[in-house]
Amino acid sequence: MTPRAVIFDIGNVLIQWQPEAYFDRLAGPERCRAMFAAVDIHAMMNRIDAGADFAGEVARTAAAHPEYATEVLHFRDHWCDIAQPAIAHSVRLLNALRARRIPVFALSNFGVQNFPLSAAQFPFLRQFDRAYISGRMGLIKPDPAIYAAVEADCGLPPDALLFTDDRDDNIAAAAARGWQVHHFNGATGLARRLVDSGLLTPKEAT
Incomplete structure (x- = not known):
């Protein structure tokens, strides 16, 4: 019909929606690959998509991965540049x-x-x-x-x-x-x- x-x-x-491409440009391919291997960004986004507080969830994920905190906080602070x-x-x-x-x-x-x-x-x-x-x-x-x-x-x-x-x-x-x-x-x-x-x-x- x-x-x-x-x-x-x-x-x-x-x-x-290609966050890997954004972080490739921001931090370089090597650090981008390392970050996405260490931090489950897509699980973080799934929690946000399911109703978790956006800023709070990004901050918690950043705190759990201090070596990549600067990059992870870009999701909160530069959302419109990523999406x-x-x-x-x-x-x-x-x-x-x-x-x-x-x-x-x-x-x-x-x-x-x-x-x-x-x-x-x-x-x-x-x-x-x-x-x-x-x-x-x-x-x-x-x-x-x-x-x-x-x-x-x-x-x-x-x-x-x-x-x-x-x-x-x-x-x-x-x-x-x-x-x-x-x-x-x-x-x-x-x-x-x-x-x-x-x-x-x-x-x-x-």
């Missing part, structure tokens, strides 16, 4: 769907305190019809409960939802509930999917 709403992940779909830039073509697709009055939702693993920082930097993050932010919900992808919560809130059947995300596990969890899914590996592929689904014309999808 033709989707009735499109659901966007945010990190690596609408804005780039960027916008993925321009994806943003154009979002805007084209909105111009067509097709409902657009966000479903993102994102913290309560750092999401507003990114939304202030990128105003398109405030333009969703519904924004499902994991830190607010106390649930994170790919927990089936977060997809069930989206369904209950939006009132649309699973097969009416088209969800795009860059992670296989998140896509698989949505597909298991009957959602239409698109594994995001570039905006060009998403553009083709939106055209093939009858939501945008080729011109609108450029």
Whole structure:
């Protein structure tokens, strides 16, 4: 069936999320590799995404790894330099769907305190019809409960939802509930999917 709403992940779909690249530039590749080997940055971010206090969790992680404390604190003090830039073509697709009055939702693993920082930097993050932010919900992808919560809130059947995300596990969890899914590996592929689904014309999808 033709989707009735499109659901966007945010990190690596609408804005780039590559902290390793940021620290490569900041501290050099060797120290960056050593830091990510010693500090489980992704576990820290998962705790934040699940609802932990952003500044407090970063500070605790920095204190636990004093040799890398300066770098770890960049997540708190330079968030908007790390979680960027916008993925321009994806943003154009979002805007084209909105111009067509097709409902657009966000479903993102994102913290309560750092999401507003990114939304202030990128105003398109405030333009969703519904924004499902994991830190607010106390649930994170790919927990089936977060997809069930989206369904209950939006009132649309699973097969009416088209969800795009860059992670296989998140896509698989949505597909298991009957959602239409698109594994995001570039905006060009998403553009083709939106055209093939009858939501945008080729011109609108450029």
